[in-house]
Amino acid sequence: MAESHPAPERFPVTVDVVALTVRDGELNVLLITRLIEPFRGKPALPGGFVLAGEDLMEAAARELAEETGVERLPGHLEQLGSYGPKGRDPRGDVLTVAHLLLAPDFPVLAAGSDAEQAAWYPVRDVVDGRLELAFDHAKILDDALERAKSKLEYSPLGAAFCGEEFTIAQLRAVYEAVWGTRLDPRNFHRKATGTPGFLEDTGRMTTGDAGRPAALFRLAPESRPTPGHAARAVLNPPLMRPRD
Amino acid sequence: MAESHPAPERFPVTVDVVALTVRDGELNVLLITRLIEPFRGKPALPGGFVLAGEDLMEAAARELAEETGVERLPGHLEQLGSYGPKGRDPRGDVLTVAHLLLAPDFPVLAAGSDAEQAAWYPVRDVVDGRLELAFDHAKILDDALERAKSKLEYSPLGAAFCGEEFTIAQLRAVYEAVWGTRLDPRNFHRKATGTPGFLEDTGRMTTGDAGRPAALFRLAPESRPTPGHAARAVLNPPLMRPRD
DNA sequence: GTGAATTATCGTCATGTTGACAATAAAGCA
DNA sequence: TGCTTTATTGTCAACATGACGATAATTCAC
Numbered sequence: 001m002a003e004s005h006p007a008p009e010r011f012p013v014t015v016d017v018v019a020l021t022v023r024d025g026e027l028n029v030l031l032i033t034r035l036i037e038p039f040r041g042k043p044a045l046p047g048g049f050v051l052a053g054e055d056l057m058e059a060a061a062r063e064l065a066e067e068t069g070v071e072r073l074p075g076h077l078e079q080l081g082s083y084g085p086k087g088r089d090p091r092g093d094v095l096t097v098a099h100l101l102l103a104p105d106f107p108v109l110a111a112g113s114d115a116e117q118a119a120w121y122p123v124r125d126v127v128d129g130r131l132e133l134a135f136d137h138a139k140i141l142d143d144a145l146e147r148a149k150s151k152l153e154y155s156p157l158g159a160a161f162c163g164e165e166f167t168i169a170q171l172r173a174v175y176e177a178v179w180g181t182r183l184d185p186r187n188f189h190r191k192a193t194g195t196p197g198f199l200e201d202t203g204r205m206t207t208g209d210a211g212r213p214a215a216l217f218r219l220a221p222e223s224r225p226t227p228g229h230a231a232r233a234v235l236n237p238p239l240m241r242p243r244d
Numbered sequence: 245m246a247e248s249h250p251a252p253e254r255f256p257v258t259v260d261v262v263a264l265t266v267r268d269g270e271l272n273v274l275l276i277t278r279l280i281e282p283f284r285g286k287p288a289l290p291g292g293f294v295l296a297g298e299d300l301m302e303a304a305a306r307e308l309a310e311e312t313g314v315e316r317l318p319g320h321l322e323q324l325g326s327y328g329p330k331g332r333d334p335r336g337d338v339l340t341v342a343h344l345l346l347a348p349d350f351p352v353l354a355a356g357s358d359a360e361q362a363a364w365y366p367v368r369d370v371v372d373g374r375l376e377l378a379f380d381h382a383k384i385l386d387d388a389l390e391r392a393k394s395k396l397e398y399s400p401l402g403a404a405f406c407g408e409e410f411t412i413a414q415l416r417a418v419y420e421a422v423w424g425t426r427l428d429p430r431n432f433h434r435k436a437t438g439t440p441g442f443l444e445d446t447g448r449m450t451t452g453d454a455g456r457p458a459a460l461f462r463l464a465p466e467s468r469p470t471p472g473h474a475a476r477a478v479l480n481p482p483l484m485r486p487r488d
Numbered sequence: 489g490t491g492a493a494t495t496a497t498c499g500t501c502a503t504g505t506t507g508a509c510a511a512t513a514a515a516g517c518a
Numbered sequence: 519t520g521c522t523t524t525a526t527t528g529t530c531a532a533c534a535t536g537a538c539g540a541t542a543a544t545t546c547a548c
Contacts, residue, residue, distance in 0.1 A: 008293040010254035013339055049252040052337065055330045082326045082341050086299045095257055097326050187536065211495025212543040236487055243480055431507065455524025456514040
Protein backbone atom coordinates (compact mmCIF):
# COMPACT_ATOMS: atom_id res chain seq x y z
CA MET A 1 0.00 0.00 0.00
CA ALA A 2 1.88 3.02 -1.25
CA GLU A 3 1.42 6.60 -0.28
CA SER A 4 0.58 9.40 -2.63
CA HIS A 5 1.21 12.89 -1.38
CA PRO A 6 -2.03 14.49 -2.57
CA ALA A 7 -5.10 13.41 -0.62
CA PRO A 8 -6.30 10.14 -2.14
CA GLU A 9 -9.38 10.13 -4.31
CA ARG A 10 -12.49 8.95 -2.53
CA PHE A 11 -15.22 6.95 -4.21
CA PRO A 12 -18.83 6.22 -3.38
CA VAL A 13 -19.02 2.49 -2.72
CA THR A 14 -22.13 0.42 -3.19
CA VAL A 15 -22.93 -3.20 -2.57
CA ASP A 16 -25.14 -5.12 -4.96
CA VAL A 17 -26.60 -8.54 -4.31
CA VAL A 18 -27.36 -11.26 -6.79
CA ALA A 19 -29.87 -13.28 -4.80
CA LEU A 20 -30.63 -16.60 -6.45
CA THR A 21 -33.26 -19.14 -5.60
CA VAL A 22 -35.04 -22.04 -7.25
CA ARG A 23 -38.82 -21.78 -7.69
CA ASP A 24 -40.77 -24.44 -9.52
CA GLY A 25 -37.59 -25.91 -10.87
CA GLU A 26 -36.46 -22.64 -12.36
CA LEU A 27 -33.60 -20.41 -11.25
CA ASN A 28 -34.82 -16.99 -10.14
CA VAL A 29 -33.08 -13.78 -9.26
CA LEU A 30 -34.23 -11.01 -6.98
CA LEU A 31 -34.64 -7.66 -8.77
CA ILE A 32 -35.97 -4.26 -7.85
CA THR A 33 -37.53 -1.81 -10.26
CA ARG A 34 -35.80 1.54 -10.26
CA LEU A 35 -37.98 4.50 -9.34
CA ILE A 36 -35.51 7.20 -10.35
CA GLU A 37 -33.12 8.08 -13.12
CA PRO A 38 -30.87 6.80 -14.48
CA PHE A 39 -32.48 3.61 -15.75
CA ARG A 40 -35.81 4.61 -14.23
CA GLY A 41 -38.31 1.80 -14.58
CA LYS A 42 -35.63 -0.74 -15.36
CA PRO A 43 -35.00 -3.78 -13.21
CA ALA A 44 -31.76 -3.77 -11.25
CA LEU A 45 -29.99 -5.75 -8.59
CA PRO A 46 -30.88 -4.79 -5.05
CA GLY A 47 -28.16 -2.86 -3.30
CA GLY A 48 -27.08 0.50 -2.03
CA PHE A 49 -24.35 2.58 -0.54
CA VAL A 50 -21.97 1.29 2.06
CA LEU A 51 -22.30 3.39 5.21
CA ALA A 52 -19.49 4.64 7.40
CA GLY A 53 -18.34 2.03 9.87
CA GLU A 54 -19.88 -0.82 7.90
CA ASP A 55 -18.18 -3.82 6.41
CA LEU A 56 -19.07 -5.03 2.95
CA MET A 57 -20.94 -8.17 3.88
CA GLU A 58 -22.77 -6.28 6.59
CA ALA A 59 -23.87 -3.64 4.10
CA ALA A 60 -25.01 -6.28 1.62
CA ALA A 61 -27.09 -8.03 4.24
CA ARG A 62 -28.59 -4.76 5.44
CA GLU A 63 -29.55 -3.59 1.97
CA LEU A 64 -31.10 -6.92 1.15
CA ALA A 65 -33.06 -6.90 4.38
CA GLU A 66 -34.27 -3.37 3.73
CA GLU A 67 -35.38 -4.05 0.20
CA THR A 68 -37.11 -7.34 0.86
CA GLY A 69 -38.51 -6.66 4.30
CA VAL A 70 -36.91 -9.88 5.48
CA GLU A 71 -35.09 -9.60 8.79
CA ARG A 72 -32.78 -12.60 8.94
CA LEU A 73 -32.13 -13.73 5.43
CA PRO A 74 -31.65 -17.41 4.86
CA GLY A 75 -29.04 -19.08 2.70
CA HIS A 76 -25.41 -18.44 1.95
CA LEU A 77 -23.99 -14.99 1.28
CA GLU A 78 -20.55 -14.48 -0.18
CA GLN A 79 -18.64 -11.80 -1.99
CA LEU A 80 -18.64 -12.08 -5.76
CA GLY A 81 -16.32 -9.33 -6.93
CA SER A 82 -15.91 -5.62 -7.44
CA TYR A 83 -16.77 -3.60 -10.50
CA GLY A 84 -15.73 -0.15 -11.56
CA PRO A 85 -15.32 2.55 -10.58
CA LYS A 86 -14.90 3.78 -14.13
CA GLY A 87 -17.83 4.31 -16.46
CA ARG A 88 -20.52 2.17 -14.93
CA ASP A 89 -22.79 4.94 -13.60
CA PRO A 90 -23.61 7.96 -15.74
CA ARG A 91 -23.66 10.11 -12.62
CA GLY A 92 -20.01 9.48 -11.85
CA ASP A 93 -17.48 6.90 -10.76
CA VAL A 94 -18.97 4.44 -8.32
CA LEU A 95 -17.30 1.31 -7.10
CA THR A 96 -19.63 -1.57 -6.44
CA VAL A 97 -18.90 -4.77 -4.61
CA ALA A 98 -21.22 -7.47 -5.84
CA HIS A 99 -22.34 -10.28 -3.58
CA LEU A 100 -23.99 -13.60 -4.18
CA LEU A 101 -26.80 -15.04 -2.11
CA LEU A 102 -27.86 -18.64 -2.59
CA ALA A 103 -31.09 -19.04 -0.72
CA PRO A 104 -34.19 -21.17 -0.38
CA ASP A 105 -37.27 -19.52 -1.83
CA PHE A 106 -38.47 -16.85 0.57
CA PRO A 107 -41.38 -14.46 0.20
CA VAL A 108 -40.59 -10.82 -0.50
CA LEU A 109 -42.64 -8.30 1.42
CA ALA A 110 -44.42 -5.56 -0.47
CA ALA A 111 -42.56 -2.27 -0.35
CA GLY A 112 -44.19 1.05 0.40
CA SER A 113 -45.29 3.13 -2.56
CA ASP A 114 -42.11 5.21 -2.45
CA ALA A 115 -39.83 2.21 -2.19
CA GLU A 116 -38.48 0.07 -4.95
CA GLN A 117 -40.37 -3.19 -5.15
CA ALA A 118 -38.25 -6.31 -4.99
CA ALA A 119 -39.49 -9.48 -6.64
CA TRP A 120 -38.26 -12.77 -8.02
CA TYR A 121 -37.74 -13.05 -11.77
CA PRO A 122 -36.73 -16.07 -13.81
CA VAL A 123 -33.05 -15.79 -14.67
CA ARG A 124 -33.95 -17.05 -18.11
CA ASP A 125 -35.81 -13.82 -18.83
CA VAL A 126 -32.63 -11.83 -18.35
CA VAL A 127 -30.38 -14.24 -20.20
CA ASP A 128 -32.77 -14.37 -23.14
CA GLY A 129 -32.94 -10.59 -23.28
CA ARG A 130 -36.60 -10.26 -22.29
CA LEU A 131 -35.49 -8.26 -19.27
CA GLU A 132 -32.81 -5.60 -19.58
CA LEU A 133 -31.00 -4.74 -16.38
CA ALA A 134 -29.75 -1.32 -15.36
CA PHE A 135 -26.07 -0.36 -15.19
CA ASP A 136 -23.64 -3.25 -15.69
CA HIS A 137 -25.91 -5.57 -13.76
CA ALA A 138 -26.28 -8.01 -16.64
CA LYS A 139 -22.53 -8.58 -16.54
CA ILE A 140 -22.62 -8.98 -12.76
CA LEU A 141 -25.48 -11.46 -13.02
CA ASP A 142 -23.53 -13.36 -15.63
CA ASP A 143 -20.53 -13.64 -13.36
CA ALA A 144 -22.80 -14.66 -10.51
CA LEU A 145 -24.33 -17.45 -12.57
CA GLU A 146 -20.93 -18.80 -13.53
CA ARG A 147 -19.86 -18.64 -9.89
CA ALA A 148 -23.00 -20.43 -8.74
CA LYS A 149 -22.57 -23.14 -11.35
CA SER A 150 -19.03 -23.85 -10.34
CA LYS A 151 -19.82 -23.66 -6.62
CA LEU A 152 -22.23 -26.52 -7.09
CA GLU A 153 -19.50 -28.64 -8.58
CA TYR A 154 -16.94 -28.28 -5.86
CA SER A 155 -18.82 -27.32 -2.72
CA PRO A 156 -21.85 -28.45 -0.77
CA LEU A 157 -23.50 -25.07 -1.39
CA GLY A 158 -26.25 -26.51 -3.55
CA ALA A 159 -27.90 -27.27 -0.24
CA ALA A 160 -28.02 -23.53 0.51
CA PHE A 161 -30.96 -23.41 -1.92
CA CYS A 162 -32.82 -25.97 0.15
CA GLY A 163 -34.18 -25.70 3.64
CA GLU A 164 -32.59 -27.35 6.65
CA GLU A 165 -33.76 -30.79 5.51
CA PHE A 166 -34.28 -31.91 1.96
CA THR A 167 -34.59 -34.93 -0.26
CA ILE A 168 -32.08 -35.99 -2.85
CA ALA A 169 -34.62 -35.13 -5.53
CA GLN A 170 -34.96 -31.58 -4.20
CA LEU A 171 -31.20 -31.20 -4.23
CA ARG A 172 -31.07 -32.58 -7.72
CA ALA A 173 -33.70 -30.07 -8.83
CA VAL A 174 -31.35 -27.33 -7.61
CA TYR A 175 -28.49 -28.68 -9.67
CA GLU A 176 -30.71 -29.01 -12.70
CA ALA A 177 -32.05 -25.48 -12.37
CA VAL A 178 -28.66 -23.87 -11.84
CA TRP A 179 -26.86 -25.87 -14.50
CA GLY A 180 -29.77 -25.87 -16.89
CA THR A 181 -29.45 -29.59 -17.55
CA ARG A 182 -31.21 -32.80 -16.64
CA LEU A 183 -29.33 -35.21 -14.43
CA ASP A 184 -29.89 -38.92 -14.10
CA PRO A 185 -31.71 -39.39 -10.78
CA ARG A 186 -30.00 -42.68 -10.07
CA ASN A 187 -26.47 -41.50 -10.72
CA PHE A 188 -27.09 -38.28 -8.82
CA HIS A 189 -28.44 -40.23 -5.89
CA ARG A 190 -25.40 -42.46 -5.87
CA LYS A 191 -23.00 -39.52 -5.97
CA ALA A 192 -24.83 -37.39 -3.41
CA THR A 193 -25.25 -40.13 -0.86
CA GLY A 194 -21.90 -41.72 -1.62
CA THR A 195 -19.70 -38.66 -1.15
CA PRO A 196 -18.30 -38.84 2.37
CA GLY A 197 -18.89 -35.73 4.45
CA PHE A 198 -21.56 -34.28 2.18
CA LEU A 199 -24.95 -35.41 3.43
CA GLU A 200 -26.33 -36.90 6.58
CA ASP A 201 -29.47 -39.01 6.77
CA THR A 202 -31.99 -37.58 9.22
CA GLY A 203 -33.82 -40.88 9.47
CA ARG A 204 -37.05 -39.11 8.61
CA MET A 205 -39.04 -39.41 5.40
CA THR A 206 -41.31 -37.24 3.32
CA THR A 207 -45.03 -37.99 3.41
CA GLY A 208 -47.96 -36.92 1.30
CA ASP A 209 -46.11 -36.35 -1.96
CA ALA A 210 -46.77 -38.41 -5.01
CA GLY A 211 -44.70 -41.53 -5.40
CA ARG A 212 -42.56 -43.40 -2.96
CA PRO A 213 -41.57 -41.42 0.15
CA ALA A 214 -38.06 -40.05 0.07
CA ALA A 215 -35.49 -39.98 2.83
CA LEU A 216 -34.76 -36.57 4.29
CA PHE A 217 -31.15 -35.47 4.47
CA ARG A 218 -29.28 -32.54 5.93
CA LEU A 219 -25.75 -31.28 5.37
CA ALA A 220 -23.13 -33.29 7.19
CA PRO A 221 -21.30 -31.39 9.93
CA GLU A 222 -18.16 -31.13 7.78
CA SER A 223 -20.15 -29.39 5.07
CA ARG A 224 -22.07 -27.05 7.31
CA PRO A 225 -20.98 -23.42 7.42
CA THR A 226 -19.34 -22.69 10.73
CA PRO A 227 -19.92 -19.20 12.15
CA GLY A 228 -17.25 -16.98 10.68
CA HIS A 229 -15.76 -19.51 8.33
CA ALA A 230 -17.27 -20.46 5.02
CA ALA A 231 -18.29 -23.99 4.21
CA ARG A 232 -15.29 -26.16 3.45
CA ALA A 233 -15.08 -27.73 0.04
CA VAL A 234 -15.78 -31.41 0.42
CA LEU A 235 -16.95 -32.66 -2.92
CA ASN A 236 -13.87 -34.58 -3.85
CA PRO A 237 -13.91 -35.62 -6.58
CA PRO A 238 -16.32 -32.90 -7.66
CA LEU A 239 -19.82 -33.35 -8.94
CA MET A 240 -19.01 -32.23 -12.45
CA ARG A 241 -21.63 -30.61 -14.62
CA PRO A 242 -21.95 -32.14 -18.05
CA ARG A 243 -19.88 -30.16 -20.59
CA ASP A 244 -21.37 -29.72 -24.05
CA MET B 245 -28.78 0.14 -6.31
CA ALA B 246 -30.84 2.16 -3.90
CA GLU B 247 -30.71 5.83 -3.22
CA SER B 248 -30.07 7.45 0.10
CA HIS B 249 -31.03 11.03 0.48
CA PRO B 250 -27.93 12.26 2.27
CA ALA B 251 -24.81 12.36 0.13
CA PRO B 252 -23.30 8.89 0.13
CA GLU B 253 -20.19 8.22 2.16
CA ARG B 254 -17.01 8.17 0.11
CA PHE B 255 -14.11 5.88 0.82
CA PRO B 256 -10.47 5.86 -0.18
CA VAL B 257 -9.98 2.79 -2.35
CA THR B 258 -6.69 1.00 -2.75
CA VAL B 259 -5.60 -1.95 -4.83
CA ASP B 260 -3.19 -4.50 -3.43
CA VAL B 261 -1.47 -7.18 -5.45
CA VAL B 262 -0.45 -10.64 -4.34
CA ALA B 263 2.19 -11.40 -6.95
CA LEU B 264 3.25 -15.02 -6.86
CA THR B 265 6.07 -16.73 -8.67
CA VAL B 266 8.11 -19.90 -8.38
CA ARG B 267 11.85 -19.55 -7.77
CA ASP B 268 14.06 -22.58 -7.21
CA GLY B 269 11.02 -24.74 -6.72
CA GLU B 270 9.63 -22.51 -4.00
CA LEU B 271 6.60 -20.27 -4.10
CA ASN B 272 7.53 -16.61 -3.61
CA VAL B 273 5.51 -13.48 -3.07
CA LEU B 274 6.40 -9.92 -3.93
CA LEU B 275 6.53 -7.64 -0.88
CA ILE B 276 7.58 -4.08 -0.24
CA THR B 277 8.95 -2.78 3.02
CA ARG B 278 6.96 0.10 4.41
CA LEU B 279 8.87 3.35 4.89
CA ILE B 280 6.20 5.14 6.88
CA GLU B 281 3.81 4.56 9.72
CA PRO B 282 1.68 2.67 10.35
CA PHE B 283 3.56 -0.64 10.20
CA ARG B 284 6.79 1.18 9.34
CA GLY B 285 9.53 -1.29 8.48
CA LYS B 286 7.06 -4.13 8.07
CA PRO B 287 6.64 -6.00 4.82
CA ALA B 288 3.40 -5.42 2.96
CA LEU B 289 1.74 -6.22 -0.33
CA PRO B 290 2.49 -3.76 -3.10
CA GLY B 291 -0.41 -1.49 -3.92
CA GLY B 292 -1.78 1.98 -3.67
CA PHE B 293 -4.71 4.26 -4.18
CA VAL B 294 -7.01 4.00 -7.14
CA LEU B 295 -6.93 7.27 -9.07
CA ALA B 296 -9.86 9.11 -10.58
CA GLY B 297 -10.84 7.68 -13.94
CA GLU B 298 -9.03 4.42 -13.35
CA ASP B 299 -10.44 0.94 -13.33
CA LEU B 300 -9.39 -1.55 -10.69
CA MET B 301 -7.28 -3.84 -12.83
CA GLU B 302 -5.65 -0.83 -14.44
CA ALA B 303 -4.74 0.58 -11.04
CA ALA B 304 -3.34 -2.74 -9.89
CA ALA B 305 -1.16 -3.04 -12.99
CA ARG B 306 0.04 0.53 -12.64
CA GLU B 307 0.95 0.18 -8.97
CA LEU B 308 2.79 -3.03 -9.61
CA ALA B 309 4.71 -1.47 -12.48
CA GLU B 310 5.61 1.54 -10.36
CA GLU B 311 6.82 -0.49 -7.44
CA THR B 312 8.81 -3.03 -9.40
CA GLY B 313 10.12 -0.84 -12.17
CA VAL B 314 8.77 -3.37 -14.66
CA GLU B 315 6.87 -1.83 -17.56
CA ARG B 316 4.83 -4.65 -19.02
CA LEU B 317 4.35 -7.23 -16.35
CA PRO B 318 4.19 -10.84 -17.41
CA GLY B 319 1.75 -13.47 -16.24
CA HIS B 320 -1.92 -13.51 -15.38
CA LEU B 321 -3.61 -10.81 -13.32
CA GLU B 322 -7.06 -11.26 -11.85
CA GLN B 323 -9.15 -9.79 -9.10
CA LEU B 324 -9.07 -11.64 -5.82
CA GLY B 325 -11.58 -9.86 -3.62
CA SER B 326 -12.31 -6.78 -1.58
CA TYR B 327 -11.57 -6.17 2.06
CA GLY B 328 -12.89 -3.64 4.48
CA PRO B 329 -13.53 -0.81 4.72
CA LYS B 330 -13.97 -1.24 8.45
CA GLY B 331 -11.07 -1.53 10.82
CA ARG B 332 -8.23 -2.56 8.58
CA ASP B 333 -6.22 0.67 8.61
CA PRO B 334 -5.62 2.55 11.86
CA ARG B 335 -5.82 5.83 9.93
CA GLY B 336 -9.41 5.29 8.91
CA ASP B 337 -11.74 3.22 6.77
CA VAL B 338 -10.08 2.17 3.55
CA LEU B 339 -11.51 -0.28 1.10
CA THR B 340 -8.95 -2.39 -0.69
CA VAL B 341 -9.46 -4.55 -3.73
CA ALA B 342 -6.89 -7.33 -3.71
CA HIS B 343 -5.56 -8.78 -6.94
CA LEU B 344 -3.64 -11.89 -7.77
CA LEU B 345 -0.75 -12.08 -10.21
CA LEU B 346 0.60 -15.44 -11.29
CA ALA B 347 3.84 -14.74 -13.09
CA PRO B 348 7.09 -16.25 -14.22
CA ASP B 349 10.06 -15.15 -12.15
CA PHE B 350 10.98 -11.61 -13.16
CA PRO B 351 13.71 -9.37 -11.73
CA VAL B 352 12.61 -6.47 -9.57
CA LEU B 353 14.41 -3.21 -10.16
CA ALA B 354 16.00 -1.42 -7.25
CA ALA B 355 13.85 1.42 -6.00
CA GLY B 356 15.18 4.89 -5.23
CA SER B 357 16.16 5.59 -1.65
CA ASP B 358 12.81 7.25 -0.94
CA ALA B 359 10.78 4.47 -2.50
CA GLU B 360 9.65 1.25 -0.95
CA GLN B 361 11.82 -1.60 -2.11
CA ALA B 362 9.97 -4.51 -3.64
CA ALA B 363 11.51 -7.98 -3.47
CA TRP B 364 10.55 -11.65 -3.65
CA TYR B 365 10.12 -13.52 -0.38
CA PRO B 366 9.40 -17.20 0.14
CA VAL B 367 5.72 -17.60 0.96
CA ARG B 368 6.76 -20.15 3.55
CA ASP B 369 8.37 -17.39 5.63
CA VAL B 370 5.02 -15.65 5.97
CA VAL B 371 3.01 -18.80 6.56
CA ASP B 372 5.44 -19.98 9.21
CA GLY B 373 5.31 -16.62 10.94
CA ARG B 374 8.92 -15.60 10.29
CA LEU B 375 7.60 -12.58 8.39
CA GLU B 376 4.72 -10.52 9.73
CA LEU B 377 2.79 -8.54 7.18
CA ALA B 378 1.24 -5.13 7.67
CA PHE B 379 -2.50 -4.48 7.85
CA ASP B 380 -4.67 -7.51 7.02
CA HIS B 381 -2.25 -8.59 4.33
CA ALA B 382 -1.63 -11.98 5.91
CA LYS B 383 -5.32 -12.76 5.49
CA ILE B 384 -5.26 -11.51 1.91
CA LEU B 385 -2.20 -13.62 1.15
CA ASP B 386 -3.95 -16.60 2.67
CA ASP B 387 -6.95 -16.13 0.43
CA ALA B 388 -4.65 -15.65 -2.55
CA LEU B 389 -2.87 -18.91 -1.85
CA GLU B 390 -6.12 -20.81 -1.64
CA ARG B 391 -7.26 -19.21 -4.89
CA ALA B 392 -4.00 -20.07 -6.61
CA LYS B 393 -4.15 -23.65 -5.43
CA SER B 394 -7.65 -24.14 -6.73
CA LYS B 395 -6.93 -22.31 -10.00
CA LEU B 396 -4.28 -24.88 -10.74
CA GLU B 397 -6.81 -27.64 -10.37
CA TYR B 398 -9.42 -26.37 -12.74
CA SER B 399 -7.66 -24.01 -15.12
CA PRO B 400 -4.59 -23.94 -17.30
CA LEU B 401 -3.21 -21.04 -15.24
CA GLY B 402 -0.33 -23.04 -13.85
CA ALA B 403 1.33 -22.18 -17.12
CA ALA B 404 1.15 -18.49 -16.20
CA PHE B 405 4.08 -19.19 -13.87
CA CYS B 406 6.14 -20.44 -16.80
CA GLY B 407 7.42 -18.58 -19.79
CA GLU B 408 5.94 -18.90 -23.26
CA GLU B 409 7.38 -22.38 -23.68
CA PHE B 410 8.06 -24.88 -20.94
CA THR B 411 8.64 -28.52 -20.23
CA ILE B 412 6.25 -30.78 -18.41
CA ALA B 413 8.75 -30.97 -15.56
CA GLN B 414 8.77 -27.17 -15.22
CA LEU B 415 4.99 -27.14 -15.12
CA ARG B 416 5.04 -29.90 -12.57
CA ALA B 417 7.45 -27.91 -10.43
CA VAL B 418 4.87 -25.11 -10.41
CA TYR B 419 2.17 -27.44 -9.19
CA GLU B 420 4.46 -28.87 -6.55
CA ALA B 421 5.49 -25.44 -5.31
CA VAL B 422 1.97 -24.03 -5.17
CA TRP B 423 0.36 -27.11 -3.67
CA GLY B 424 3.32 -27.93 -1.44
CA THR B 425 3.29 -31.58 -2.45
CA ARG B 426 5.29 -33.94 -4.61
CA LEU B 427 3.58 -35.31 -7.69
CA ASP B 428 4.43 -38.45 -9.58
CA PRO B 429 6.24 -37.29 -12.74
CA ARG B 430 4.77 -40.07 -14.85
CA ASN B 431 1.18 -39.56 -13.84
CA PHE B 432 1.51 -35.80 -14.13
CA HIS B 433 2.99 -36.18 -17.59
CA ARG B 434 0.12 -38.40 -18.63
CA LYS B 435 -2.50 -35.99 -17.33
CA ALA B 436 -0.86 -32.83 -18.68
CA THR B 437 -0.27 -34.17 -22.14
CA GLY B 438 -3.46 -36.19 -22.22
CA THR B 439 -5.90 -33.41 -21.40
CA PRO B 440 -7.35 -32.15 -24.68
CA GLY B 441 -7.03 -28.41 -25.20
CA PHE B 442 -4.45 -27.90 -22.47
CA LEU B 443 -0.99 -28.13 -24.00
CA GLU B 444 0.47 -28.01 -27.46
CA ASP B 445 3.77 -29.58 -28.46
CA THR B 446 6.12 -27.03 -30.00
CA GLY B 447 8.21 -29.75 -31.60
CA ARG B 448 11.31 -28.28 -29.98
CA MET B 449 13.36 -29.77 -27.17
CA THR B 450 15.49 -28.58 -24.32
CA THR B 451 19.24 -28.96 -24.68
CA GLY B 452 22.13 -28.68 -22.29
CA ASP B 453 20.33 -29.72 -19.13
CA ALA B 454 21.21 -32.86 -17.27
CA GLY B 455 19.33 -35.96 -18.29
CA ARG B 456 17.27 -36.73 -21.34
CA PRO B 457 16.10 -33.67 -23.28
CA ALA B 458 12.49 -32.73 -22.67
CA ALA B 459 9.88 -31.68 -25.17
CA LEU B 460 8.86 -28.02 -25.05
CA PHE B 461 5.16 -27.24 -24.81
CA ARG B 462 3.07 -24.13 -24.91
CA LEU B 463 -0.54 -23.50 -23.96
CA ALA B 464 -3.02 -24.74 -26.53
CA PRO B 465 -5.04 -21.99 -28.22
CA GLU B 466 -8.17 -22.92 -26.24
CA SER B 467 -6.28 -22.37 -23.00
CA ARG B 468 -4.56 -19.16 -23.97
CA PRO B 469 -5.94 -15.93 -22.53
CA THR B 470 -7.71 -13.98 -25.22
CA PRO B 471 -7.43 -10.21 -24.99
CA GLY B 472 -10.22 -9.02 -22.77
CA HIS B 473 -11.47 -12.41 -21.71
CA ALA B 474 -9.83 -14.57 -19.11
CA ALA B 475 -8.53 -18.02 -19.87
CA ARG B 476 -11.37 -20.50 -20.16
CA ALA B 477 -11.38 -23.41 -17.81
CA VAL B 478 -10.47 -26.51 -19.74
CA LEU B 479 -9.11 -29.00 -17.24
CA ASN B 480 -12.03 -31.37 -17.29
CA PRO B 481 -11.85 -33.49 -15.30
CA PRO B 482 -9.64 -31.33 -13.10
CA LEU B 483 -6.10 -32.04 -12.06
CA MET B 484 -6.96 -32.60 -8.43
CA ARG B 485 -4.44 -31.86 -5.71
CA PRO B 486 -3.96 -34.65 -3.23
CA ARG B 487 -6.13 -34.08 -0.13
CA ASP B 488 -4.87 -34.98 3.38
C1' DG C 489 -60.50 -51.45 -3.10
C1' DT C 490 -57.58 -52.13 -7.24
C1' DG C 491 -54.59 -51.29 -10.74
C1' DA C 492 -52.01 -47.43 -12.93
C1' DA C 493 -48.95 -43.78 -12.38
C1' DT C 494 -45.31 -41.78 -9.92
C1' DT C 495 -41.20 -41.30 -7.56
C1' DA C 496 -37.24 -43.31 -4.83
C1' DT C 497 -33.73 -46.42 -4.42
C1' DC C 498 -30.67 -50.30 -5.48
C1' DG C 499 -27.96 -52.85 -8.95
C1' DT C 500 -25.25 -53.92 -13.16
C1' DC C 501 -21.96 -53.22 -16.59
C1' DA C 502 -18.91 -51.07 -19.88
C1' DT C 503 -15.86 -47.26 -20.07
C1' DG C 504 -12.74 -43.81 -18.44
C1' DT C 505 -9.51 -41.95 -14.84
C1' DT C 506 -6.29 -42.35 -11.10
C1' DG C 507 -2.40 -43.94 -8.31
C1' DA C 508 1.49 -46.89 -7.87
C1' DC C 509 5.27 -48.40 -10.07
C1' DA C 510 8.27 -51.11 -13.90
C1' DA C 511 10.80 -50.37 -17.92
C1' DT C 512 13.01 -47.96 -21.53
C1' DA C 513 15.14 -43.75 -23.87
C1' DA C 514 18.38 -40.12 -24.34
C1' DA C 515 21.13 -37.01 -22.81
C1' DG C 516 25.54 -35.31 -19.65
C1' DC C 517 29.43 -36.70 -16.80
C1' DA C 518 33.43 -39.18 -14.64
C1' DT D 519 32.81 -46.59 -21.66
C1' DG D 520 29.89 -47.10 -18.23
C1' DC D 521 27.14 -44.34 -14.61
C1' DT D 522 23.90 -40.90 -13.38
C1' DT D 523 20.15 -38.14 -14.42
C1' DT D 524 15.89 -36.93 -16.29
C1' DA D 525 12.03 -37.86 -19.76
C1' DT D 526 8.76 -40.72 -21.56
C1' DT D 527 6.00 -44.92 -22.44
C1' DG D 528 3.55 -48.78 -20.40
C1' DT D 529 0.97 -51.83 -17.15
C1' DC D 530 -2.38 -52.95 -13.80
C1' DA D 531 -5.60 -52.70 -10.07
C1' DA D 532 -8.84 -49.58 -7.77
C1' DC D 533 -12.10 -46.29 -8.29
C1' DA D 534 -15.59 -43.19 -10.55
C1' DT D 535 -18.88 -42.30 -14.18
C1' DG D 536 -22.65 -42.72 -17.58
C1' DA D 537 -26.32 -45.43 -19.30
C1' DC D 538 -29.96 -47.99 -18.04
C1' DG D 539 -32.76 -52.30 -15.80
C1' DA D 540 -35.31 -53.62 -11.89
C1' DT D 541 -37.75 -53.14 -7.64
C1' DA D 542 -40.07 -50.64 -3.77
C1' DA D 543 -43.40 -47.68 -1.72
C1' DT D 544 -46.38 -44.39 -2.08
C1' DT D 545 -50.65 -41.46 -4.24
C1' DC D 546 -54.29 -41.15 -7.62
C1' DA D 547 -58.15 -42.28 -10.75
C1' DC D 548 -61.89 -45.09 -11.04
